[in-house]
Amino acid sequence: MTPSEVREKMRSGEFSSPTSGLCEEYIQANLVILPKDLAFDFLLFCQRNPKSCPLIDVTDAGSYIPKMSAPQADLRTDLPKYRIYRDGQVVEEPTDITAYWTDDMVGFLIGCSFTFEDALIKNGIPMRHNEEGVNVPMYKTSIETSPAGKFAGPTVVSMRPMKEADVIRAVQVTSRFPSVHGAPVHIGNPESIGIQNIHQPDFGDAVTIKEGEVPVFWACGVTPQAIAMHMKPPLMITHAPGHMFITDLKSEHMSVI
């Protein structure tokens, strides 16, 4: 199925499941919707933190059409599931947010790790969380983001263990894709970036790290959501975890080389 065919099924309510593995050649994105009065600061925050918040597309104020990444799509209906946050708390997980949409909203689409994971797998580097059938482990770190307005806080990273021999190739492969988090932010000792216990992630699930393997850390798209939640805006809308927006952009077209 093409991205537009899949989105059509989401729009009609026929499909409301996680999007992992769908339309593998295409970029999937995290969604954050905020009112216009917070949008400049959030856009600035993303611009200052491109590794954790790589922007794929931003809508005009009041528009639900992501015209750079999927000009026929509608951000109010074309994701399988959403989360509504009021004052930082999840209050609902609808499959359609038309009723919540107001004319001062701005939609932000932020690159997601599915794209670079696919590139790693194609290069023979297996993903442990896939092998173990769990979510990727994610950790709050001592790496501060560069604040903008009220948006400030720690960078969240995801971790993938791999053989020492695969680490250099992993850096090369992911460096090609800065718009989906790019190169790792850290390799090796978790304590260097403020992670006390690698077996107790702050989000997602723990995975096995085998003898001789090295943990490799990437900036994670959960960062902007965690930070936006922390500042408790009256209303914020995001995708539900794993239920991403599928764009019309092919991953290969987003590589810088």
Add this chain to the structure above:
Amino acid sequence: MTPSEVREKMRSGEFSSPTSGLCEEYIQANLVILPKDLAFDFLLFCQRNPKSCPLIDVTDAGSYIPKMSAPQADLRTDLPKYRIYRDGQVVEEPTDITAYWTDDMVGFLIGCSFTFEDALIKNGIPMRHNEEGVNVPMYKTSIETSPAGKFAGPTVVSMRPMKEADVIRAVQVTSRFPSVHGAPVHIGNPESIGIQNIHQPDFGDAVTIKEGEVPVFWACGVTPQAIAMHMKPPLMITHAPGHMFITDLKSEHMSVI
């Protein structure tokens, strides 16, 4: 001299000349200052047009401190010369804009071609406009920018002629630096991008194209200024042409690989 030493001379009024060739290892930047009410749309415009408007730094609303690129600098005094535009017309070229600064202003620093030219020269690709002692030729093209709010219009490109044998290396070298315009947008026939007469640039000066040479075109930092001028904001402040802001960022640190 270090960037901060050069900026100190600009701040004291001792230095008010063009910055070409100064602090060669460091990123120089175009400056655009706009009021907050236009800043979201302009930031969005830059985000949507990263080849012509690669953002190096954006200040908080009301702040003249570019904290990501030169945290000790002051954008009101630390450029050698400015231009004040009122309703799209240049009205003054001061060396200090403290008197114009208001609490709702946002400063945008946009990557400049000096950085990638230096990389090309180091790779043995000479710059004809330097050899002939003139400004680089620039042209309005048929390549439309992606609009944002009132910001819309054609992409402006700069042109550098080179030997056929150098073209591939030029693509490789500049691809490493997306934050200073990155890879070319076009190679060869000027008419393909709407340039009728290569010997009559819209900005800058014509340069000689020798037998067997190919014109290579890069998106140009004049684009956002030309577009902002076109929409005639009540007040806009920029650097004077060639009188750039010198950051504390080393060019090599900005390469993606």
